[in-house]
Amino acid sequence: MTEVPVIHGMGSAVKRKEDVRFIQGRDTYVDDISLPGMVYLDFVRSPYAHARIRSISTERAKGAPGVVAVITGKDLQPLGLDWIPTLSGDKMMVLPTEKVVFQMQEVVGVVAESRYAAADAVKLVEVDYEPLPVVTDPKKALEEGSPIVREDKRTNHVFHWEAGDREATDRLFEQADVVVGQDMYYQRIHVSYMEPCGCVAYYDSVKGTPTIWMTTQAPHVVRTVASLITKIPENKIRIISPDIGGGFGGKVYVYPGSIVAAVASIVTGRPVKWVNDRSDDHPSTAFARDFHMRAELAAKRDGTLLAFRVKAVSDHGAFFGDANPSKFPFGLFSICTGSYDLKAAFVEVDGAYTNKPQGGIAYRCSFRVTEAVYAIERLVDIMAHRLGIDPAELRLKNFIPPEKFPYRSVMGWVYDSGNYAGALRKAMEKIGYEELRREQEEKRKRGELMGIGISSFTEIVGAGPSHTFDILGIKMFGSAEIRIHPTGKVIARFGTRSQGQGHETTYAQIIAEELGIPIEDITVEEGDTDTAPYGLGTYASRSTPTAGAAAAVASRKIREKAKKIAAHLLEAREEDVVWERGRFYVKGAPAKYKTIQEVAFAAYTNHPPGMEAGLEAVHYYDPPNMTFPFGSYICVVDIDRGTGEAKVRRFVAVDDCGNIINPLIVDGQIHGGLTMGFGTAFMEEIGYDQDGNIYGANFMDYTIPTAVETPKWETDKTVTPSPHHPLGAKGVGESATVGSPAAFVNAVVDALWPLGVTHIDMPLYPWKIRRLLEEKGYALDK
Amino acid sequence: MKFEGSYQFPKSSSEVYSYISDLRRVSECIPDLKSLEIKSEDEALATVRAGIGFIRGDFNLRFNVTQRSPHTNLGYAVHGSGLGSGVDISITVQLEDLSTGGSTLSWVADTKVVGRVASMAQGMISSQAEKIIKQFFECLSQRLR
Known part of the structure; x- marks a missing residue:
């Protein structure tokens, strides 16, 4: 044998x-690809967030050394490529012909023999703008008389979406002993992949075959959409996605660079490379979150949670381009009842256009699940504090019990399997929860600020079953x-x-x-x-x-x-x-x-x-159902009363993604996700001033965690297989990004709760905490 | 961004007005001026070298005199672009004779910077813009002494 x-x-x-x-x-990334005769594409970008284009003069650029083509929106118009459809049924500008709608928007494409020649010639294009009033706040965008971002739409209102049972929820709120509510802003962030977006496009005019090597997470979808738009037979279009240096949702989108590069290749007969540098990529590619919400939770005095409701405004920038399944304009936010056995819930979201790049990336998140988890986990913590019940105890009391699986939530999802109490108890044991609470009590007596934050999240991933999930009609098998x-x-x-x-x-x-x-x-x-x-x-x-x-x-x-x-x-x-x-x-x-x-x-x-x-x-x-990974995270922070810095002392993550295929990869995914969640909670934010100037446009101003700042992660697992997946696996790529921000914020608020602090919006900058300490008379100056 | 300041000169308001309403003479005080073209009594085109930190390059600016009230008021508009950015400055100048002789020049500059410079150097732009505008008025004040 x-x-x-x-x-x-x-x-x-x-x-x-x-x-x-x-x-x-x-490895071979897009920028490693070099073809004979290749030329380079760069863009003139708009300095204005909102402006009418009076004129564009390209003559000087066309005459510059090395320039082989200059492409404007008017050149794309006859091809029907000045606008292209988005994955959400809207459309987005490729190059503008009448006005620009966000700062750093691509305005004119310049193609030259070298990157340097293209960059030099970009400066020679003269664009005369007439600045228009700017709106960057989605709530203001929805007000009467606000500047209209999309004149083709005549309104800044993108959609209204509801899920759940409004009447049943309201009824429970009326009957509840205790109601807590909180306004929260989940800030705009960028996925900050290591490799910016780019492509190499080559149109073989003899064969009539465009081939595009591009940074895309979904090459087949790109091919189909490209064929539908251009009428080029799908069998002649080849999309190759080589090695990709991170996507996190940001590379599901097709950006103007790829369209202009493809057109430029047809025009010049040569391969065309476009690769964003960081300062172009960060402010012009799609963003995540940017979500304003009012969340409320109702409970009985004994801590039994009853109902949850959210009213929110979502900022989509100038184009509604979310890569959501067709039937879910606001993604899977309706998972917002999370790990809890609630009796009713209701959510409503209004989407708004603003003078920003398109938003709505499911940044390491299964379609708005991160926002949903943040909302419920923050509110459960607030409720615990309000009731004077330990946050762990309140969670354990209200978790969906294992015997109830498969569990139909009040929002209509059928959770496949779960053992939420098992995961939380394991995390509590690993971190020494009871001992930490005793330590916290002692420290409070000494005037020291220590916080413990829990997040017991449930995800919904694996889109998805053909009866419910499609993108542009294509089933999500x-x-x-x-x-x-x-x-x-x-x-x-x-x-x-x-x-x-x-x-x-x-x-x-x-x-x-x-x-x-x-x-x-x-x-x-x-x-x-x-x-x-x-x-x-x-x-x-x-x-x-x-x-x-x-x-x-x-x-x-x-x-x-x-x-x-x-x-x-x-x-x-x-x-x-x-x-x-x-x-x-x-x-x-x-x-x-x-x-x-x-x-x-x-x-x-x-x-x-x-x-x-x-x-x-x-x-x-064709999956019969979604899968529902879950976990419990516990974070311990110590806050410096002088600087306001919240230092993460310990972070225990117990994840359950069903049967594990490779523990090393799962652990790596969790480490990466936790670090991204840490960045979101403590340092990442894209903001805009009143003129639509972006701040956080590159890594000078947009901080992401390095090994220096990143805490030591302590990971563990429970295993609750999915009953319907052939391997019992559930998916894990996003759990940590989804679950961790609430744990960090809960920890910081837990530390500050005795001072009367109920919430701090992310990022938890030291200056924000310091300001709160000053307001409460608790800041130390030495 | 709004900046303001005032200077006193030994010269009368009419003498100061005569000087600062002349675009050619005023342009001499533009910091880092590379080229100048006087288009008319009320319009000039200039190229200046400007920037913040390592972000430096040429800005093409159009200067217009937008208001003339002899001896008392002058208004300038500056519109320009460069470095993937746009700049608009609206300047109003008020002159007043002093009872002790000489005159006072008070200025207000409303400045808007958009684009790459504004987004990349958000924290530094205010101080840099103020510095440039102050340099300009310092220069004028020197010449009018």
Whole structure:
């Protein structure tokens, strides 16, 4: 009997396959692509947030050394490309012809032989603007008489969306013993990926085939939309998404640069490269959050939570471009009842246009789940303080109990599985919660400020089931195409696109688990529309729940066929053949077996008569439901009464993402997500002044955490498999970003609650806390 | 951003007015002036080298005299662009004779900067704009002594 090879299947903490090339700098990002004769695109950008364009003079730029083309909105107009549709059924300007609607908007494209020549020529384009009144506050934008951002819409109102039962909720609020409410602003932030957006576009005029290498999280969707807009047959368009340096939702969008580069390639007959530098990318690409909400929670005096309601205004910038599923204009915010067994809830959101770049990125968040989790977790904490009940105790009292799963929430979602109390108790034990509370009590007596914050979040990911989820009508399935070569090696292709999540390893582990083939023998490919099966891409923690499931099911299809071949080889009846990881044997005679590799060889050389040759399968997986990862985070902060700095002393994160495929990758995802949540809570913010000038336009003014500021994360897990996912997995890419901000804020407010502080909007800058301490007479000057 | 200041001169308001209403002479006081073209009595085009910190480059500015009330009031409008930015300055000047001889010049400058410079150097722009405007009036005051 031969030894079964180590395959690194489910649960193996194997190091990521792709990291071999990443850590050696042998990866290929868009900016690494260089084609013969390639020219470079740069943009004239608007200094004004809102202005009418009186005239554009491109003559001096056209005559500049090295310039090969100058493209304006008027050049795009006859092609129908001056505006393009967004994923939310709105449209966005590619290049303006009449007015600009946000600062740093692309106005004119300049194409030259070198980046430097293009940048120099940009300065020679003369644009005469007539400044218009600016509106950057979404609440003001919705007021009568506000400047109209989109004259084609004649209103700044984008949508009104409601979910839940208003009457039942209001009734419970009237009957409640205690009601708490809080106005909160979830600030505008940028995803701050390492690699800014860009593309290389090449139109082969002989074949009539545009090929675009671009930083996109969803290449197939780009191809379909491009075909629909341009009428170029979809089979002639090729979108390649090479290695991507982070996406976090920001690269689901198609930006003007890609459209202008494609047109410029047609005009010049040459490959055109466009890559944003940081100072162009940060202020002009899409943003996340920017959400003003009034949240209220009703409870009985004994702490039984009854109902939750939210009234909110969402800032979408100049274009409604959220990459939301069609039926959810405000994403999955209706998950806002979170981990709690409430009797009713109601949310209503109005969207507004403002003079800002488009917003609504699901920044490491499954479509507005971050905002929802923040709202409920802040309010539960406020309620606990108001009632004088420990925040952990209040949560434990109101969690959906394990026996109630699958659980239908009052908002209509059917949670697949959960054990919320289990996760919180584990986090409490790990951090020593009771001891910390005692320490806090002692410190309060000494005038020291220490806070403990909890966030017990429930996510909703894995979009999604075809009965409910589509984008532009395309159902949100997951796809996998797996082929085993005669030598037993595997090529597997997916309709998703990793931006650093580790798909090449995770998917290989799933296939390894299902087929018993070592991951070293499995090549995973994504991102090329000419080769990968159609898919909706990677965002919203959907890859494992959808494409991962597709990989498992496709592998099982292969195994079914392999079993028939094995029976043929073993001269046994199919029903007498038993599968054991990596081999088939005859029932009762385990020594008589064929390895999957032997079976693969036979699939091409000695398959049963009448059977089709080859060993491969394709599967488009339609998930029956969403998955609902969850977790409990506990944060401990100490606040300096002199500087106002809130220092995170400890942070324990207990996550439950169902069955784990690779613990190392899951841990990495959680570390990254926590760090992003930490950045959101303490330092990141994009703001605008009254003239629409952006602040936070680059990394001089927009701070993201480095290793110096980042706390030490203590992670742990519980495992509650999803009952409907073929692997019992749930998805984890966004849990930590979604769940952690509330824990940080809850901790800081917990520290300050005795002073009468009930809320502080993020980011929790030291100066904000210092100002509060001054107001309360609690600041130290020495 | 609003800046203001005042200066006293040994010269009378009519003498000061005569000087500062002449765009060519006034332009000599524009800091870091690279080129100047007088289009008319009320309009001049200038290129100046300006910036904050490492963000430096040329700004093309159009100066217009927007108000003339001999011996008492003058108004200027400055509109320009450069470095992916726009600048609009509205300046009003008031002159008043002093009973002790000489005159007082009071100025108010309403400044708006938009675009890359404003967004990248948000924290520094106010002090830099004030510095440039003050340099301009300091220069005028020197010449009128």
